[in-house]
Amino acid sequence: MLTPVLSDNWDQINAWQLSSYQRTGGYDALRTALRMEPADVVAAVKDSGLRGRGGAGFPTGMKWSFIPQDNPKPKYLVVNADESEPGTCKDIPLMMASPHTLVEGVVIASYAIRASVAFIYVRGEVLHVIRRLQQAVQEAKDAGYIGQNILGSGYDLDVVVHAGAGAYICGEETALLDSLEGRRGQPRLRPPFPAVAGLYGCPTVINNVESIASVPVILKNGADWFSSMGTEKSKGMTLYSLSGHVTRPGQYEAPLGITLRELLDLAGGVREGHQLKFWTPGGSSTPLLTSEHLDVPLDYEGVGSVGSMLGTKALQIFDDSVCVVRAVLRWTEFYKHESCGKCTPCREGTWWLVQILERLEKGQGSEADLAELLDLCENITGRSFCALADGATAPIASSIAHFKDEYLAHFENGGCPFDPMASTVFATAGASA
Amino acid sequence: MAENHTTATDKTVPYSTGDSKITDATLAEMREIAARYPVARSALLPMLHLVQSVEGRVTPEGIEACAAVLGLTGAEVSAVATFYTMYKRRPVGDYHVGVCTNTLCAVMGGDLIFDRLKQHLDVGNDETTEDGKITLEHLECNAACDYAPVMMVNWEFFDDMTPESATQLVDDLREGNEVKSPRGATVCTWREAERVLAGFPDGRADEGPTGGKASLAGLRLARERNWSAPGGNGGGSGRAAETTVSPEAAAGPRPSDQPGKESQAVDGDDSRKED
Numbered sequence: 001m002l003t004p005v006l007s008d009n010w011d012q013i014n015a016w017q018l019s020s021y022q023r024t025g026g027y028d029a030l031r032t033a034l035r036m037e038p039a040d041v042v043a044a045v046k047d048s049g050l051r052g053r054g055g056a057g058f059p060t061g062m063k064w065s066f067i068p069q070d071n072p073k074p075k076y077l078v079v080n081a082d083e084s085e086p087g088t089c090k091d092i093p094l095m096m097a098s099p100h101t102l103v104e105g106v107v108i109a110s111y112a113i114r115a116s117v118a119f120i121y122v123r124g125e126v127l128h129v130i131r132r133l134q135q136a137v138q139e140a141k142d143a144g145y146i147g148q149n150i151l152g153s154g155y156d157l158d159v160v161v162h163a164g165a166g167a168y169i170c171g172e173e174t175a176l177l178d179s180l181e182g183r184r185g186q187p188r189l190r191p192p193f194p195a196v197a198g199l200y201g202c203p204t205v206i207n208n209v210e211s212i213a214s215v216p217v218i219l220k221n222g223a224d225w226f227s228s229m230g231t232e233k234s235k236g237m238t239l240y241s242l243s244g245h246v247t248r249p250g251q252y253e254a255p256l257g258i259t260l261r262e263l264l265d266l267a268g269g270v271r272e273g274h275q276l277k278f279w280t281p282g283g284s285s286t287p288l289l290t291s292e293h294l295d296v297p298l299d300y301e302g303v304g305s306v307g308s309m310l311g312t313k314a315l316q317i318f319d320d321s322v323c324v325v326r327a328v329l330r331w332t333e334f335y336k337h338e339s340c341g342k343c344t345p346c347r348e349g350t351w352w353l354v355q356i357l358e359r360l361e362k363g364q365g366s367e368a369d370l371a372e373l374l375d376l377c378e379n380i381t382g383r384s385f386c387a388l389a390d391g392a393t394a395p396i397a398s399s400i401a402h403f404k405d406e407y408l409a410h411f412e413n414g415g416c417p418f419d420p421m422a423s424t425v426f427a428t429a430g431a432s433a
Numbered sequence: 434m435a436e437n438h439t440t441a442t443d444k445t446v447p448y449s450t451g452d453s454k455i456t457d458a459t460l461a462e463m464r465e466i467a468a469r470y471p472v473a474r475s476a477l478l479p480m481l482h483l484v485q486s487v488e489g490r491v492t493p494e495g496i497e498a499c500a501a502v503l504g505l506t507g508a509e510v511s512a513v514a515t516f517y518t519m520y521k522r523r524p525v526g527d528y529h530v531g532v533c534t535n536t537l538c539a540v541m542g543g544d545l546i547f548d549r550l551k552q553h554l555d556v557g558n559d560e561t562t563e564d565g566k567i568t569l570e571h572l573e574c575n576a577a578c579d580y581a582p583v584m585m586v587n588w589e590f591f592d593d594m595t596p597e598s599a600t601q602l603v604d605d606l607r608e609g610n611e612v613k614s615p616r617g618a619t620v621c622t623w624r625e626a627e628r629v630l631a632g633f634p635d636g637r638a639d640e641g642p643t644g645g646k647a648s649l650a651g652l653r654l655a656r657e658r659n660w661s662a663p664g665g666n667g668g669g670s671g672r673a674a675e676t677t678v679s680p681e682a683a684a685g686p687r688p689s690d691q692p693g694k695e696s697q698a699v700d701g702d703d704s705r706k707e708d
Contacts, residue, residue, distance in 0.1 A: 001658070001660055002651055002654060002655040002658075002660045003655075003660070003661065003662040003663070004651065004652045004655045004660075004661065004662065005662045007648075007649075007651065007652045008652070008661075008662075010643055010644055010648060010649055010652055011643070011649055011652055011653070011656070012643070014639070014643070015643045016638070016639075016643060017639070074471070083576045084573070084574055084575075084576060085574070086535050086536060086537065086573070086574040086578075087537060087574065087578050088574070088576060088578070089576045089577050089578045089579055091576070092576040092577065093644050093648040096616065096643065096644055096648070097643040097644045097648065098643075117471060123576070124478075124482070124519050124588070124630050125519065125531075125572070125575055125585065125588050126575070126576065126588060126590075127587065127588035127589055127617065127618075127626050127629060127630070128589060128590070128614065128616065128617035128618060128638075128640075128641060130629060130630060131618070131629060131634060131635070131637060131638040132638045134629075134632070134634045134638065135634065135638035135639075138634070160469055160470065161632070162475075162478070162479070162632075163478070163479060163482065163630040163631075163632070164478065164517070164519075165478050165481065165482065165517035165518075165519040165520055165630075166517045166518035166519035166520075167516065167517050167518065168573065179478065180475055181472065181474060181475055182474035182475050182476065182477030182478060182503070182513065183474075183477075183513060184512060184513055184516040185516065185517075200471065200472050221664060225663065225664055228663055229662065229663065237662060240651075241578065241579060242579065243537055243578035243579045243581060244537050244540075244541065244578070244581065245541075248647075248650050249578075249579040249580075249581075249647050249650070250579045250646070250647035250648060250649070250650025250651060251579065251647065251648055251649075251650060251651050251652075252650065252651035252654075253651055253652070253655075254651075266651070266654055267650070284536065314578065316536075316537050316578065318537075318540070322540050326540070327536045327540065330534070330535065330536040330539055331535075331536050334535055334536075334573055334574075337573065338573070340516075420540070420544065420545075421545070423540040423541065424540070424541055424542035424545060424582075425541050425542050425581070425582065425593070425595070426542055426545075426595050426596070
C-alpha cells in the first residue's frame with residue numbers, strides 16, 4: 001500500500017548527514033551515472049516515466065532533452081525549492097531529513113544536461129532546512145561529489161544554495177529565474193522557454209525538489225523498477241501530504257494512483273465525529289473536490305478527469321465544521337497579496353475578487369453576485385503571463401459549483417452560519433485526548 | 434478577517450538614523466557573496482539578508498552599499514527590496530514571531546492564535562513590542578500544513594500550536610528563556626538568522642531531529658505493516674532500521690492527537706551526532 005523510497009531513510013539517526021546517507025547506499029547512483037554517457041542518463045529518466053512533482057506533471061526526462069547541447073553557452077540546473085503553494089509540505093521535510101537525496105540528484109541531473117553550475121533556490125522562511133542544505137552541499141564538496149573532476153570523471157560542477165526572501169510567485173519557474181538574477185520575482189513571457197533562454201539567457205532546466213530527489217533511485221534501481229509502480233501514464237511513487245481535519249496528518253509515500261479513501265484510511269480517517277466536506281488534491285490552486293471524489297485515482301489523469309489537477313498532492317482535508325466561503329475568501333486574500341502586479345487581470349482581478357467575497361461572507365449580497373464572481377473569474381483565467389490568477393479563480397469557481405447553497409445561506413442568515421471555534425484543533429482536544 | 438492583512442502605517446519609517454553599522458567588513462562579505470555567482474547581481478537577495486543581519490532592517494545605507502558593490506543604482510536595489518516580504522523597512526525585534534493565517538492553519542486555530550497574541554503583546558500586525566523584543570506578523574503558508582496550526586520564530590518551526598502554547602512561547606522569548614524549535618535548533622536572534630540566509634552557516638545544522646511525527650507518519654505505518662517498495666530496494670535503508678532508527682521514530686505511534694504538546698517532546702541535541 002505504502003512504498004517508502006524517498007522517505008525510506010527519514011527514521012535513520014542523523015539522516016541528514018553524509019555518513020548516514022552513505023551507510024544506506026548514498027551516492028552509489030552518482031557513481032553509476034558518471035560511468036554512463038550523459039545522454040543515456042537522460043534516456044533512463046525518460047524511460048522511467050518520471051513526471052514533474054511540482055504540479056504541472058511535465059515529463060522530467062523530456063524537459064532535460066530540450067536543452068540544446070550545440071548551444072555554446074553555459075547550461076544551468078535550477079532546483080525549485082520555493083515550496084509555498086498553500087497545503088504543500090513535502091519538499092521541506094524531505095530536505096530537512098535527507099538533503100543529500102536532493103544533492104545527489106542535483107549532481108546527476110547536472111551531469112545529464114552538462115550544467116556547469118546548479119542552484120537550489122529555497123524559500124527563505126525555513127531557516128533550519130537552509131542550514132541542512134548548506135551543510136549537505138559542503139559535505140558533498142569535501143567528499144569530492146561536487147567540484148572539479150568529480151570522482152575522476154572529468155566533470156566539473158558547482159552548487160549554490162540560494163535563499164529567497166518571501167514571495168509565493170517565485171515558485172513560478174520564470175519568476176524564480178528573475179529572482180535568482182537579483183530582480184523582482186516577476187514571470188516572463190514564454191516562449192522562449194527556459195530550456196532555450198533561461199538563467200542569464202542560457203539554456204536552463206528548472207525542476208521541483210521531489211523530481212530531482214527521485215533521480216538517484218531511478219539510476220540505482222532502473223527505469224523499469226520505477227515504472228513498475230503507479231498507473232499507465234503516471235509512473236512511480238510520490239509523497240502525498242495529508243493535512244487538516246485528519247486523525248494522523250503527515251507524509252504518506254505511495255504509488256501514484258492511490259485514492260483519498262485509501263489514504264484517509266491509513267491516516268486514521270477524518271477527525272472523529274465529523275464528515276469530510278471538501279478537499280484540495282494538490283494545493284489551493286487546484287479546484288476543490290468533495291466526498292463524491294473519494295475513489296478518484298490520485299494520478300495526473302484521474303484527478304484531471306474530475307475537473308481538477310493532481311498539483312503537488314497536497315491533500316488538505318476540511319470537515320463539516322468549516323465554512324467554505326471563509327476558506328475561499330482567505331485563499332483569495334492570499335492570491336491578492338502574492339500577485340506580483342505585472343499583469344492587469346491578475347493585479348486588479350484578485351483585488352476585486354476579495355472585495356466581493358468579503359461582502360458575501362458578511363451576508364451582504366445576492367445570487368446575482370455569484371454570477372458576477374463567476375463572470376469575473378472567466379475574465380481573469382488564462383489572461384496573464386503565469387498561472388497565479390488561474391489558481392486564484394480555482395477555489396472560487398469550484399466552491400460555487402459544489403456549495404452554492406452555502407453561499408446563499410450567508411445571504412439568508414445575514415452572515416456566516418458557522419462557529420469559527422468549531423473547526424479548530426483545540427475545539428476537540430478534550431474529546432480526543 | 435481582512436484586518437489580518439493590513440499593515441500598520443501610522444508609524445513613520447526613519448529614512449536614516451545616521452548610525453549605520455555597515456562597515457568595510459560588511460562590504461567585503463558582500464563581495465564574497467557576489468563571487469559565488471556567475472553573474473554578480475544574483476547576489477542581491479542574499480546581500481539584502483546580510484544588510485538585515487547587520488542593521489536590523491533594510492536601511493538606506495544598506496541599499497547604497499548593495500548598489501555600490503553591484504554597480505546598480507539605489508533605485509534598482511530599492512525596487513527589489515520592496516518586492517519581498519522578508520525585507521523589512523521598520524526595525525525588527527530580536528524575535529520575529531509569525532502566525533500562519535492561510536486557510537488551513539486559520540481554520541485549525543491560527544486566526545484565534547493570532548488574535549490572542551495581538552492582545553497579549555498589545556501590538557498589531559507587523560508591529561514590534563515596546564521592549565524591542567518581538568515583532569508579530571501573520572504569515573502565508575509556510576509548508577508545514579501537517580503540523581497546523583503553525584507558528585514560526587525567526588523562521589524556525591513551532592508545530593501544533595494553541596493560544597496557550599503561543600502565549601507561553603512569546604513569554605519565554607521575552608524573558609530570555611532558552612527556546613528550542615521542535616524541528617530545528619535553539620532559537621537564535623532574528624539578525625543571526627538573517628546571516629545564515631545570506632549564506633554564512635552558523636554550524637548548527639546538526640541540532641534537532643530528522644523530522645517531526647507527521648513527517649514520519651507514513652513511514653512508521655509502512656514499517657509496522659512491513660510495506661516497502663517493490664524489489665525491497667527502495668531508498669535502501671529499511672532493513673537496518675532496528676539498529677539505527679532514530680529516537681523520534683522509535684517513540685512509536687503518535688501518542689494522541691492533543692495539539693501543542695507532542696511535537697515539543699522531540700528533543701534534538703548533538704549527543705546523537707556520529708563520526
